Amino acid sequence: MSKKPIICEVCQKVINDPDDLITASTLFSVKPYHEYCYGHDVRGTKSIILANHPLNGTSGTVSYLLIFLLTLLLFIYTESFIKYIVLAFLMLETGFRIYAYIVYIRKFNKAT
Structure with missing residues (x-):
């Protein structure tokens, strides 16, 4: 059984280096990018329209921690309905991160 390579969404080339992999959520999907491709072609006006943000790396971890906090x-200080909306968003972000780990990041961890 051969491993399916991870293909960048922008340039359609194989991503071989785990440090070059950026996973980003776009609407309700997770897509892999080269760091260069994400920085030059995806970020910017497309990211505002499509709510595209990285899931791995420092900025992804910091944004996830802020959402969690x-x-x-x-949940501690409010009794309004808004806390359930934020909880749903947290569950969606957690699901994106688990999916990105299982489908993309784990492949590099198995190879080492």
């Missing part, structure tokens, strides 16, 4: 604070 916001959800925790809203």
Whole structure:
């Protein structure tokens, strides 16, 4: 059984280096990019329209931690319905991260 290569969405080339992999959520899907392709072709006006943000790396981890802390604070200090909307968003982000790990990032961890 051969491993299916990870293909960049922009340039359609194989991503061989785990440090070059950027996974980003676009609407309700997770897509892989080369770091260069994400930085030059995807980020910018497309990211505003499509809510495209990286899931791995420093910025992805920091944004996830902020969402987690916001959800925790809203659950502790508010009784309004907004806390359930933020909880749904947190669950969606968590699902994106688990999917990205299983489909893309884990392939590089198995190879080493």
